[in-house]
Amino acid sequence: MRRVLGGVGGALLALCCLLVGIWGGFALWYQFPGGVVARVVAILVWCVPSIWAVRAGFSPRRRWHSLAVFGGVFALMLAWWSTITPLQDRDWADDVAQPLHARIEGDRLVIDNVRDFQWRSKTDYDVRWERREYDLSQVQSVDMILSYWMGPAIAHTLVSFGFADGRQLVFSLEIRKEQGESFSALGGFFRKFEAVLVASDERDIVQVRSNVRGEDVYLYRLQGLTPEKMRELLRFYVERGQALEQAPAFYNTLTSNCTTVVFELMRRIVPGLPLDYRLLASGYLAEYAQDVGGLTPGVPYEHLHRLGRITQRARQADDGPDFSARIRQGVPGISPQGNVP
Incomplete structure (x- = not known):
């Protein structure tokens, strides 16, 4: 023995x-x-x-x-x-050059750098960062967008806030690439990339994935959130962006990524949400959201998944002002009028 x-x-x-x-x-x-x-x-x-x-x-x-x-x-x-620390002053790629810089004054949200690029290809685009203001009292919806780029188990997670005037504001936690640098899931375990929180116009951030990178994109309406909870989620993103401005942090493929930040903010709204392997296999995050009651009730997941596929609609919508309304056509839980009363 x-x-x-x-x-x-x-x-x-x-x-x-x-x-x-x-x-x-x-x-x-x-x-x-x-x-x-x-x-x-x-x-x-x-x-x-x-x-x-x-x-x-x-x-x-x-x-x-x-x-x-x-x-x-x-x-x-x-x-x-221990000497390897995140930095703010690298030669950043154009699409992540401006981190979220926002402030809230009462019900007024001011963002100095909302990304609104015009994409023609990965290397051909018009750089445009805009100052935009939003009325927090007019937040009417929260949607989860999953963009699949490496098989059914891996997706990038974005959260889109809808306002009464029809505008959508999307937040995305991403790696902050340097010029000429590309993403590596393995490198994300070894302090290869800083994290950046990007605020973007919905047309920009969806089309760069569906039209330019050839990813498969799905949209789901999150249900059961009161307007107060929606505003709290939005404030969380602003706080997260302010924290990254003050103290840069590394992106981590496992513990600090686009999906874990969504789970973190949802747990602030719904304490006690269970941990699940689908938080790591982010491609199944929508299925997890349905299991915890976060998606349209009474609709089978297969139905939500099929009708929530917006890839083709995003490609066909082009640059029209009704882009957000067109990609939501037929998505369960969303009225034909979208956010416009």
């Missing part, structure tokens, strides 16, 4: 050292300064104590000196890792 327990303990120790070694390798790949050669050399150097430590786990004698060396190098790795 003692030998068995020793073997199990050694295997667990080796597994722990292996996982730490893998983490350190990715951390060096994504964050070590210099080019590819420098990063490869750093990883190879890191592999030496990592392999020694893994071998020590399977050694009956437990080569503690190997584990001690590995522990010391890992401590240095953590000290270096």
Whole structure:
């Protein structure tokens, strides 16, 4: 029994050292300064104590000196890792160059940089950031938009607020890409990207996904929210944007992303919402919302999903002033008049 327990303990120790070694390798790949050669050399150097430590786990004698060396190098790795901090002053890509800058004065919401780009392709677009004002007392609806870009389990989550005058204001927590940089889900675990909260005109942020990036986009009306709760959700986004302005933060693929921020704000409105794997597999978030009573009651999910697909309508709506009304045609829970009385 003692030998068995020793073997199990050694295997667990080796597994722990292996996982730490893998983490350190990715951390060096994504964050070590210099080019590819420098990063490869750093990883190879890191592999030496990592392999020694893994071998020590399977050694009956437990080569503690190997584990001690590995522990010391890992401590240095953590000290270096702690120096990696988010920044505000990089050469940002145009579409995330302006973070949310907003203030609330009574019932008046003022946003100095609502994005309203005119997209023709990924590289051909008109840059336009506008100052817009909204009356919080006129918030009439909240919609959840899911844009699928990598299979059925992964979607980007956006929240769109509708006002009595027919306007829609969309919030999206995104990676703040630098010029020429592209998204990496794996890099999102290793402090590769800062987070940015973007406020956008609905036509802009939907069409860049449906028309330009070729994503599949779905829209769902959130039900059961009083006007007071809707305003509280909107204020939450403003607060989140102000917090990121004051103290930049990293985007994290698992713990701080477009879906977790939606869950966080909904929990402020509906305390006790259960944790669920669909909060990680964000493509199933609408199904989760239906299960907790957040979507149109009495309508099967398959029906909501089919009629909520707005991809084709977004492509056909083009740049018309009635874009938001057209993409909502036939979506369950939304009247034909939309937000306009």
